Amino acid sequence: MNGLVYAKKHSGSYGLFSFADQREQTATDYQALLMSRLDFDVKVTELPRLPAREVEGFLQYRIRSLYPGHPEETVFDYRMLTYRNMRYAVIFLAHKGVLEEYHALAGGKPMLLPFNLFMPYFARYQDAVYFFWHPDWIELFLLQPGGVVSSLVLRRGRAMAGDFSRLRTMIGETEQKPNWVFLCTDREEGQLRLQAERQAGHYQTLDFVPIQSAFQRTQKKRQYLFREKKKKRIVPPRLRIQLFLFVVLLLGSLLFRKSVGRLEGYAGRLHANLGSFEQSTAQLVSLRTEGEALEEQLGDLLKRRPIDPYRVLGELKDVMDDGSTIQSFILETDLFQIEALGPNPLLLMEKFKDRDLFRDVKLMQIVPVSGSANELFRITGRLDVK
Amino acid sequence: MLNKRERLLLNVLVWVAIAAVFGVFTFFEGMKRIELRERIALIEEQMRRLQVKLPSRAELSETKKHLQVELKGLQSRFYLEEQMDPYQFGSVIRELLVHEGLSIKRYQTLEVGEDTLLEFSVSGDALGFFRFLEKISRSEKFWSVPFVSINARGGAGRIDSVVRIGYETIGSSDR
Numbered sequence: 001m002n003g004l005v006y007a008k009k010h011s012g013s014y015g016l017f018s019f020a021d022q023r024e025q026t027a028t029d030y031q032a033l034l035m036s037r038l039d040f041d042v043k044v045t046e047l048p049r050l051p052a053r054e055v056e057g058f059l060q061y062r063i064r065s066l067y068p069g070h071p072e073e074t075v076f077d078y079r080m081l082t083y084r085n086m087r088y089a090v091i092f093l094a095h096k097g098v099l100e101e102y103h104a105l106a107g108g109k110p111m112l113l114p115f116n117l118f119m120p121y122f123a124r125y126q127d128a129v130y131f132f133w134h135p136d137w138i139e140l141f142l143l144q145p146g147g148v149v150s151s152l153v154l155r156r157g158r159a160m161a162g163d164f165s166r167l168r169t170m171i172g173e174t175e176q177k178p179n180w181v182f183l184c185t186d187r188e189e190g191q192l193r194l195q196a197e198r199q200a201g202h203y204q205t206l207d208f209v210p211i212q213s214a215f216q217r218t219q220k221k222r223q224y225l226f227r228e229k230k231k232k233r234i235v236p237p238r239l240r241i242q243l244f245l246f247v248v249l250l251l252g253s254l255l256f257r258k259s260v261g262r263l264e265g266y267a268g269r270l271h272a273n274l275g276s277f278e279q280s281t282a283q284l285v286s287l288r289t290e291g292e293a294l295e296e297q298l299g300d301l302l303k304r305r306p307i308d309p310y311r312v313l314g315e316l317k318d319v320m321d322d323g324s325t326i327q328s329f330i331l332e333t334d335l336f337q338i339e340a341l342g343p344n345p346l347l348l349m350e351k352f353k354d355r356d357l358f359r360d361v362k363l364m365q366i367v368p369v370s371g372s373a374n375e376l377f378r379i380t381g382r383l384d385v386k
Numbered sequence: 387m388l389n390k391r392e393r394l395l396l397n398v399l400v401w402v403a404i405a406a407v408f409g410v411f412t413f414f415e416g417m418k419r420i421e422l423r424e425r426i427a428l429i430e431e432q433m434r435r436l437q438v439k440l441p442s443r444a445e446l447s448e449t450k451k452h453l454q455v456e457l458k459g460l461q462s463r464f465y466l467e468e469q470m471d472p473y474q475f476g477s478v479i480r481e482l483l484v485h486e487g488l489s490i491k492r493y494q495t496l497e498v499g500e501d502t503l504l505e506f507s508v509s510g511d512a513l514g515f516f517r518f519l520e521k522i523s524r525s526e527k528f529w530s531v532p533f534v535s536i537n538a539r540g541g542a543g544r545i546d547s548v549v550r551i552g553y554e555t556i557g558s559s560d561r
Contacts, residue, residue, distance in 0.1 A: 288440065291446060328538065
């Protein structure tokens with residue numbers, strides 16, 4: 001799989017080519033697309049101290065003086081660069097139509113220019129000249145003392161030596177020898193090294209980085225160019241989570257409040273029910289009290305029911321059904337005494353036990369009557385007048 | 387214009403304030419909720435206790451009605467104080483005794499506490515005396531007989547008896 005492929009126009013349309021063999025490829029399993037530097041204009045401009053959100057506006061204004069194209073038909077992207085304590089914007093400009101063709105070719109995959117591949121190396125070398133040795137062109141990015149920050153491009157000639165000669169003219173000579181960093185294919189590295197070494201004295205160090213290795217170091221989205229702009233959201237993503245949390249908290253609180261409100265309502269209804277329940281209970285209690293008072297009155301009156309001597313005599317008649325005859329009978333309140341003549345007063349005592357009306361019945365005296373089977377006996381007792 | 391650090395600090399401050407507000411709100415609502423639950427449990431317990439003890443209104447009303455009827459019936463068997471006096475009562479009893487063929491040997495009034503009793507000494511047919519006692523038993527009004535003595539030693543179905551008899555009264559306010 002090719003990590004980075006490059007685009008090249010032939011027969012009127014763009015195709016994808018591999019750095020390894022410079023052949024067109026149809027496979028879509030590449031990671032990113034290197035656009036042709038020839039299709040872009042790269043301008044470097046100093047940036048004044050500006051808040052980040054004002055930079056784009058400043059650059060849009062600046063472009064009018066940097067680029068001759070019609071503003072409506074021009075698209076641009078930019079990256080920030082700090083070199084020797086100065087801030088620069090590296091602006092990439094192209095015609096709108098060209099970019100659209102690249103977007104269609106890339107099919108959503110990241111797109112970049114050689115500057116993206118240079119960026120990871122800026123920290124390593126303070127002053128350097130970066131060469132991107134493309135099969136068809138060469139880009140030069142200069143970071144030289146004296147504020148020389150610029151990007152240049154030239155088409156490759158027939159021979160490498162001739163290219164180098166032109167490059168030397170473009171670079172010029174400075175007091176301080178810069179570092180030379182070459183981004184090239186493995187195939188051309190050897191030849192490039194030879195040519196570069198012939199330029200001995202004009203550089204401090206010489207570094208050769210395979211293009212694919214340089215690409216691997218740029219695996220961060222923010223370094224790619226001309227990403228299709230997503231719709232501006234009213235609420236930035238960072239704030240969305242916070243807003244979501246706030247809404248969740250608010251809803252949770254409202255639900256909690258509602259549940260408390262429901263409990264309040266239930267408690268209120270229950271209290272009202274208790275009130276009416278207590279009222280009806282009070283009425284029941286009053287009814288019960290009246291009933292109890294009536295029972296008491298009734299009880300008092302029942303206690304005053306007089307003893308019925310007729311009933312007592314009737315009961316005695318039932319008990320003494322063995323032929324005994326009453327000689328005398330005294331009833332005073334609830335005490336009674338009888339004197340009677342009968343055959344078996346002891347048996348009578350058993351019968352008295354079966355009668356609820358009589359209690360504490362005692363056989364006081366028995367006197368057999370001579371010449372008779374009867375006995376004269378005296379019984380006393382109490383009446384149970386419940 | 388705020389820098390990144392200041393924006394972060396402001397963000398943290400805002401969230402601390404939001405958390406504080408929600409925290410306080412949740413705390414007070416939570417306390418209210420606990421209080422309400424306790425109150426509800428208390429009221430429900432009260433209602434349960436009230437429900438268990440009492441019979442229904444219908445039962446209590448029915449009971450009251452029966453008691454009232456019974457009481458009225460019982461009260462009607464008592465004389466009101468102005469309805470009877472000992473002498474009028476004496477006439478009634480005397481008439482009853484005579485009607486049953488009993489001869490009155492003696493009769494007198496006796497004061498026993500607050501009550502006035504009539505004491506009759508009678509003699510006559512035993513059956514007649516029992517009929518007299520039966521009439522006392524079946525009287526519409528309560529006639530009390532705190533003392534009765536019957537002597538049947540004479541034989542031949544005749545008895546001598548001493549009867550103390552009175553009548554029960556009830557105040558008009560007690561009716």
